[in-house]
Amino acid sequence: MAPRVLISDKLSKTAVQIFKDRGVEVDYLPDLGKDKEKLLEIIGNYDGLAIRSNTKVTEKVIAAAKNLRVIGRAGIGVDNVDIPAATAKGIIVMNTPFGNSITTAEHAIAMIFATARQIPEANASTQAGKWEKNRFMGVEVTGKTLGIIGCGNIGSIVAERGVGLKMRVIAFDPFLSPERAVDLGVEKVELDELFRRADFITLHTPLIDKTRGIIDAKAIAQMKDGVRIINCARGGLVVEKDLAEALKSGKVAGAGFDVFEEEPATENVLFGLPNVVATPHLGASTTEAQENVALQVAEQMSDYLTKGAVSNALNMPSITAEEAPRLTPFVKLAEQLGSFAGQLTESGIKAIRLEYEGDVAEMNVRALTAAALAAVLRPQLQTINMVSAPAVAKERGIAVEEVRREQQGAYENYIRLTVTTERQERSVAGTVFGDVKPRIIQIKGINMEAELGPHMLYVTNKDKPGFIGRFASLLGGEGINIATFNLGRKAAGEDAIALIGLDEEISDSVLDRVSGLEGVVQAKRLNF
Numbered sequence: 001m002a003p004r005v006l007i008s009d010k011l012s013k014t015a016v017q018i019f020k021d022r023g024v025e026v027d028y029l030p031d032l033g034k035d036k037e038k039l040l041e042i043i044g045n046y047d048g049l050a051i052r053s054n055t056k057v058t059e060k061v062i063a064a065a066k067n068l069r070v071i072g073r074a075g076i077g078v079d080n081v082d083i084p085a086a087t088a089k090g091i092i093v094m095n096t097p098f099g100n101s102i103t104t105a106e107h108a109i110a111m112i113f114a115t116a117r118q119i120p121e122a123n124a125s126t127q128a129g130k131w132e133k134n135r136f137m138g139v140e141v142t143g144k145t146l147g148i149i150g151c152g153n154i155g156s157i158v159a160e161r162g163v164g165l166k167m168r169v170i171a172f173d174p175f176l177s178p179e180r181a182v183d184l185g186v187e188k189v190e191l192d193e194l195f196r197r198a199d200f201i202t203l204h205t206p207l208i209d210k211t212r213g214i215i216d217a218k219a220i221a222q223m224k225d226g227v228r229i230i231n232c233a234r235g236g237l238v239v240e241k242d243l244a245e246a247l248k249s250g251k252v253a254g255a256g257f258d259v260f261e262e263e264p265a266t267e268n269v270l271f272g273l274p275n276v277v278a279t280p281h282l283g284a285s286t287t288e289a290q291e292n293v294a295l296q297v298a299e300q301m302s303d304y305l306t307k308g309a310v311s312n313a314l315n316m317p318s319i320t321a322e323e324a325p326r327l328t329p330f331v332k333l334a335e336q337l338g339s340f341a342g343q344l345t346e347s348g349i350k351a352i353r354l355e356y357e358g359d360v361a362e363m364n365v366r367a368l369t370a371a372a373l374a375a376v377l378r379p380q381l382q383t384i385n386m387v388s389a390p391a392v393a394k395e396r397g398i399a400v401e402e403v404r405r406e407q408q409g410a411y412e413n414y415i416r417l418t419v420t421t422e423r424q425e426r427s428v429a430g431t432v433f434g435d436v437k438p439r440i441i442q443i444k445g446i447n448m449e450a451e452l453g454p455h456m457l458y459v460t461n462k463d464k465p466g467f468i469g470r471f472a473s474l475l476g477g478e479g480i481n482i483a484t485f486n487l488g489r490k491a492a493g494e495d496a497i498a499l500i501g502l503d504e505e506i507s508d509s510v511l512d513r514v515s516g517l518e519g520v521v522q523a524k525r526l527n528f
Contacts, residue, residue, distance in 0.1 A: 003025070018295060022303075043064050048070045094310075094314070101153050143167070151173040215237065226252075229255045230255070235261040331367065337428050345419055356402070458500075471517060
């Protein structure tokens with residue numbers, strides 16, 4: 001059955017066609033997002049939900065979305081989506097961070113010019129029949145220092161434009177590498193230095209606890225007299241009342257704001273000040289940007305629903321359409337290793353370590369780790385999946401470690417999963433051969449090769465003569481057929497492991513009899 005998507009806000013009709021062309025059924029109901037009750041009534045029928053800002057995807061909506069697998073936001077901001085609730089239910093939340101990047105960056109540049117030359121005030125004065133040439137004395141941007149707070153996707157575009165305008169560009173961004181700074185032609189600085197040196201300051205950072213109020217009275221006090229401040233990113237990055245005071249005193253010569261702490265902003269402490277240029281959140285408002293984000297969200301959601309590719313997800317590692325086929329057998333291996341360890345774990349988990357060796361170490365291991373975590377935790381939390389597993393592990397205080405290294409042994413690729421509990425440490429390792437079928441190759445340091453089937457029996461025993469005969473006789477007497485039989489041991493007469501594939505699941509009574517066989521330390525039923 002083809003996946004089905006609901007579009008509940010106004011999107012380009014081209015997006016509808018993209019869904020259809022890629023084998024996805026789509027219902028275009030652009031006004032539905034405003035009707036909460038109707039949305040609740042029908043959301044359970046869909047695999048995907050494509051939205052803009054009008055649709056509020058609350059916890060209640062997510063609870064009603066029985067089949068929903070992905071939410072796609074045409075745009076950057078996802079304030080209207082309850083991401084923790086979506087994550088807990090295993091729903092991927094995607095946005096389109098690049099579709100409106102150029103448009104937003106250009107708006108910031110426009111704000112720089114508008115504040116430098118007082119264009120809105122000069123326009124209003126001139127159209128009122130005044131000719132106040134001496135009143136509107138501006139400043140050139142050439143040769144001025146542009147300070148960029150946040151030099152990610154949009155900030156880097158602003159940086160390039162600033163360099164093109166012959167400005168000296170400095171940037172504060174903890175994640176900006178020295179090499180990337182050189183490529184952009186910017187100087188990486190600390191925040192205090194940016195405040196001291198910049199003639200224009202523009203913000204391009206998300207609103208998080210660390211960035212909320214990043215420009216306040218204390219920050220403004222460090223700035224040059226006559227600085228101009230631009231915010232086309234997020235309301236709340238600047239303490240508006242502190243900025244208003246600085247604008248009135250002349251400490252700040254001008255401000256260009258496209259975003260505000262409370263939106264829609266019908267009233268604001270900045271409104272009415274002659275040196276403020278205000279626009280109603282127009283950063284993404286160009287015909288090109290609206291088309292781009294609509295097409296991008298349709299492509300991303302279609303790729304996920306039809307190919308398993310994940311891009312621009314806020315709660316899931318990205319998997320490109322190209323790497324998805326190559327990753328698939330390794331995801332299955334990670335799931336099998338995790339399931340094996342999870343089914344054998346009977347006490348609280350303290351830590352999980354995943355070691356990737358050889359070819360697999362060069363792959364998208366975040367996706368593999370997410371798959372393994374979900375499988376480890378599934379015996380305790382039935383509804384967990386790749387999306388929710390990393391968050392759940394973090395909430396439960398489980399330390400997760402990833403180790404990558406080059407090939408060291410005989411296997412071209414190799415994954416070892418180690419679970420540390422309150423009582424013990426258990427590891428299991430596996431590989432994917434040329435037939436792309438995952439194999440178990442080591443359990444608790446004991447080498448063996450086994451392909452996992454739906455019904456398995458895991459037995460640890462002392463390596464003594466007669467065990468295999470007694471075991472096979474018991475199952476034969478019960479009419480249970482053995483599909484595969486894999487053995488391994490540390491050394492003659494020491495600890496041994498048997499991993500047996502069965503045609504059917506054995507009953508509790510038979511499992512008890514196996515556990516009672518001479519030499520058996522543990523017998524555990526496993527299902528894959």
